[in-house]
Amino acid sequence: MSHSKNFSIDKLAGAVKEKGNVCIGLDTALEYLPPKAAAAYQSNSEAIYAFNRAIIEKTLDIAACYKVQIAYYEALGLKGMETYAKTLTFLRERGAISIADIKRGDIADTAFRYAQAHFSGDFEADLVTLNPYLGMDSLEPWLNEAKKHKKGAFVLLKTSNPGYKDFQGAILKDGRLFYEDVNEKLALLAEREKGESGFGIFGAVFGVDGNYKPEKSACSAACPAPGLFLLIPGYGAQGAGATQISGLLDKEKGNAVVNASRSILKAWKLKAPDSPDAQDATIESASLCAREAALKMRSEILSA
Amino acid sequence: MSHSKNFSIDKLAGAVKEKGNVCIGLDTALEYLPPKAAAAYQSNSEAIYAFNRAIIEKTLDIAACYKVQIAYYEALGLKGMETYAKTLTFLRERGAISIADIKRGDIADTAFRYAQAHFSGDFEADLVTLNPYLGMDSLEPWLNEAKKHKKGAFVLLKTSNPGYKDFQGAILKDGRLFYEDVNEKLALLAEREKGESGFGIFGAVFGVDGNYKPEKSACSAACPAPGLFLLIPGYGAQGAGATQISGLLDKEKGNAVVNASRSILKAWKLKAPDSPDAQDATIESASLCAREAALKMRSEILSA
Numbered sequence: 258m259s260h261s262k263n264f265s266i267d268k269l270a271g272a273v274k275e276k277g278n279v280c281i282g283l284d285t286a287l288e289y290l291p292p293k294a295a296a297a298y299q300s301n302s303e304a305i306y307a308f309n310r311a312i313i314e315k316t317l318d319i320a321a322c323y324k325v326q327i328a329y330y331e332a333l334g335l336k337g338m339e340t341y342a343k344t345l346t347f348l349r350e351r352g353a354i355s356i357a358d359i360k361r362g363d364i365a366d367t368a369f370r371y372a373q374a375h376f377s378g379d380f381e382a383d384l385v386t387l388n389p390y391l392g393m394d395s396l397e398p399w400l401n402e403a404k405k406h407k408k409g410a411f412v413l414l415k416t417s418n419p420g421y422k423d424f425q426g427a428i429l430k431d432g433r434l435f436y437e438d439v440n441e442k443l444a445l446l447a448e449r450e451k452g453e454s455g456f457g458i459f460g461a462v463f464g465v466d467g468n469y470k471p472e473k474s475a476c477s478a479a480c481p482a483p484g485l486f487l488l489i490p491g492y493g494a495q496g497a498g499a500t501q502i503s504g505l506l507d508k509e510k511g512n513a514v515v516n517a518s519r520s521i522l523k524a525w526k527l528k529a530p531d532s533p534d535a536q537d538a539t540i541e542s543a544s545l546c547a548r549e550a551a552l553k554m555r556s557e558i559l560s561a
Numbered sequence: 562m563s564h565s566k567n568f569s570i571d572k573l574a575g576a577v578k579e580k581g582n583v584c585i586g587l588d589t590a591l592e593y594l595p596p597k598a599a600a601a602y603q604s605n606s607e608a609i610y611a612f613n614r615a616i617i618e619k620t621l622d623i624a625a626c627y628k629v630q631i632a633y634y635e636a637l638g639l640k641g642m643e644t645y646a647k648t649l650t651f652l653r654e655r656g657a658i659s660i661a662d663i664k665r666g667d668i669a670d671t672a673f674r675y676a677q678a679h680f681s682g683d684f685e686a687d688l689v690t691l692n693p694y695l696g697m698d699s700l701e702p703w704l705n706e707a708k709k710h711k712k713g714a715f716v717l718l719k720t721s722n723p724g725y726k727d728f729q730g731a732i733l734k735d736g737r738l739f740y741e742d743v744n745e746k747l748a749l750l751a752e753r754e755k756g757e758s759g760f761g762i763f764g765a766v767f768g769v770d771g772n773y774k775p776e777k778s779a780c781s782a783a784c785p786a787p788g789l790f791l792l793i794p795g796y797g798a799q800g801a802g803a804t805q806i807s808g809l810l811d812k813e814k815g816n817a818v819v820n821a822s823r824s825i826l827k828a829w830k831l832k833a834p835d836s837p838d839a840q841d842a843t844i845e846s847a848s849l850c851a852r853e854a855a856l857k858m859r860s861e862i863l864s865a
Contacts, residue, residue: 284671328667328674334683338642360667362692363632364722367588370632379638388666390694390717392724413694418668420696427742430732435739438731 264452265383265409266460266486269354272321273511277555280356280488281316281547282518283309283344284326289522291538302336309344311544312522313351316551321514322354324488325382342379355382356488360413362388364395372402384409386462386488393442396459400450403458410459414439414481417464417491437476444482451484456512460486463505467496470504481505487513492554493520499561506558517554524550568756569687569713570764570790573658576625577815581859584660584792585620585851586822587613587648588630593826595842606640613648615848616826617655620855625818626658628792629686646683659686660792664717666692668699676706688713690766690792697746700763704754707762714763718743718785721768721795741780748786755788760816764790767809771800774808785809791817796858797824803858803865810862821858828854 287301290308298304313323325348330341348355357380361371375385387399387410396412403409415425415436427435440461447457463481474480481487489505491497492515506513520527525543529535538546591605594612602608617627629652634645652659661684665675679689691703691714700716707713719729719740731739744765751761767785778784785791793809795801796819810817824831829847833839842850 286670286674326671326674328665328671328678331678331684332674332682334678335639335643335646337678338639342639360665360692361632362666362694363664364720364724366590367630367632370590370630370636374632374635374638374641378636380635388664388692388694390666390692390728391720392722392727392729394722394724394727416668416695418696418698420668420698423696423698423746424694424739424743425696427739428734430734430736432734435728435731439728442727 261407262453264403264407264458265354266456266458267452267454269322269384269514270454270456270486270511272354273514276319276321278506278513278515278558279320279551279555280322280324280514280516281312281320281521281551282324282326282516283312284329284518285309285522286329289519291525291540291543293537294540294543300336302333302340306340306343308540308543310347311540312547313347313353315544315548317351317353319548319551319555320353322356323348324356324358324516326358326518345380345382349381354384356384356386356411357382358386360386360388362391362395364391365398368395369398369402372399376402376406376408384411386411386413388413389439393446396446400459404450411462411488412443412459414443414461414463416462417466417497421464433477434475437478437480440476440480440482441478444484447482447484455484456486457484460488462488462490464491465489465497465501465505466491467498467501469497469501483507483512488516489513490516493517499557502558503561515558520554521547521550565711566757568707568711568762569658570760570762571756571758573626573688573818574758574760574790574815576658577818580623580625582810582817582819582862583624583855583859584626584628584818584820585616585624585825585855586628586630586820587616588633588822589613589826590633593823595829595844595847597840598842598844598847604640606637606644610644610647612844612847614651615844616851617652617657619848619852621655621657623852623855623859624657626660627652628660628662628820630662630822649684649686653685658688660688660690660715661686662690664690664692666695666699668695669702672699673702673706676703680706680710680712688715690715690717692717693743697750700750704763708754715766715792716747716763718747718765718767720766721770721801725768737781738779741782741784744780744784744786745782748788751786751788759788760790761788764792766792766794768795769793769801769805769809770795771802771805773801773805787811787816792820793817794820797821803861806862807865819862824858825851825854
């Protein structure tokens with residue numbers, strides 16, 4: 258019996274210290290690929306897989322991890338799910354840490370089946386994202402499976418869309434924000450189940466938008482709690498920059514990864530949208546642009 | 562351009578009037594199948610598909626609809642997803658109404674991709690279940706796609722697990738329960754977007770357990786709101802009976818379907834767990850037991 262406390266979250270904390278805070282989001286839609294290059298493949302799924310592979314190869318040394326957004330693959334049906342599985346397998350083969358952005362949330366035996374689905378088999382990932390709305394008991398089957406497979410999760414604490422205010426931002430009877438309560442429950446869980454890095458084996462998704470000011474936090478206790486390793490989406494295309502994010506980062510502890518998807522995947526296009534270069538972009542040149550964008554993002558975060 | 566307001570929810574309201582309130586849950590795990598019968602198939606996925614087909618064939622005239630819980634199929638990887646797609650296709654071919662129990666919830670373009678995934682293509686279903694935690698804006702891409710494809714959804718209002726109290730049952734500043742606020746927002750949405758049956762094209766999941774007493778509702782306004790067509794899980798294996806559920810049903814309007822999964826799928830086993838009959842159960846005999854269980858459930862609900 259293994260007594261190792263080396264969970265996915267511990268590996269990720271190590272990767273952040275070595276490579277920085279960048280998480281590359283593989284929310285890969287066909288229209289994010291250079292069209293001429295994409296057309297050379299037999300199917301859309303094959304083109305997307307080739308693009309993912311190239312991006313991964315070119316960024317392995319500078320990305321702490323990769324977040325694969327399953328919705329983009331589900332949208333392509335069975336072929337898309339095959340591409341999703343192949344992308345996760347490729348990440349594993351190359352020694353990269355994968356986050357399956359699945360935002361699943363269900364109860365009892367159903368939650369257990371989901372955990373089986375995403376911590377083992379064709380769709381195995383190192384970490385998943387989870388929705389806590391059904392209650393803390395809905396996380397328990399995931400915790401059991403995570404402990405068995407040394408995996409982990411990021412639980413939604415606060416998202417970066419304006420509508421987060423509807424429910425996550427509701428005010429409770431005692432004056433706390435709804436998500437403060439989620440934060441406290443997740444902090445207790447992280448205290449109960451932690452890995453050798455000191456972070457809870459389940460961390461949190463904490464989204465920020467362009468208006469976020471950490472010094473103006475509306476919460477009474479530390480939110481997000483320091484025991485929670487963070488996945489911060491919203492960088493780049495969703496409007497948050499290094500300034501908004503810097504207040505959440507503890508550079509010494511290496512407590513967070515910051516995700517960018519479109520600003521990296523579409524870097525070839527954003528760079529020079531009307532130039533002949535962009536028209537003639539190849540998968541090779543697009544992945545080099547992605548590397549450049551990831552490097553730029555890494556140093557922006559480091560120097561903020 | 563079609564001006565029809567015949568959405569999936571309208572078809573479902575019609576099916577309830579014709580066939581009663583039973584929704585059969587195809588949360589089909591391998592261990593719910595008669596083992597000897599299952600062993601005759603080349604793969605687990607083939608056995609599960611054959612079982613699903615048999616159950617569907619034997620209950621088409623008495624079930625208002627079928628709810629397919631995707632977690633059980635995701636757990637089997639790519640083969641499982643193929644079985645999931647084939648089950649939905651079979652339901653469509655036989656003219657049955659399908660609910661994809663996916664509880665997805667995400668924002669912006671990601672929500673749009675999910676809606677594409679589950680309202681068209683390999684995973685096309687008539688209705689889906691959605692998690693509203695990310696905010697009302699996270700439902701908009703689903704609404705747009707639902708209107709385009711004449712589909713619908715059930716949004717989680719209250720679930721049947723004890724942990725629903727953690728978040729759905731939290732008390733807000735103004736004294737309302739958290740899920741009352743969800744109810745009000747969903748009622749407004751249903752008023753804004755309704756079909757020819759008068760129900761909103763998006764209904765609600767309203768779970769009850771064995772202790773539920775509708776006359777003791779803690780809510781000030783009608784909850785669930787009368788404009789919301791309901792998907793009520795929790796019948797049978799999860800502890801709720803016809804008595805708990807009857808207070809939620811409007812028999813004249815035909816406003817709800819009641820889901821049972823395990824008590825129907827495993828009826829062959831529950832009937833006589835130690836008898837030689839159960840040991841020798843075939844897919845044919847198991848599906849006949851399922852029909853019996855569904856008939857019994859239907860009359861229990863009707864007479865409550």
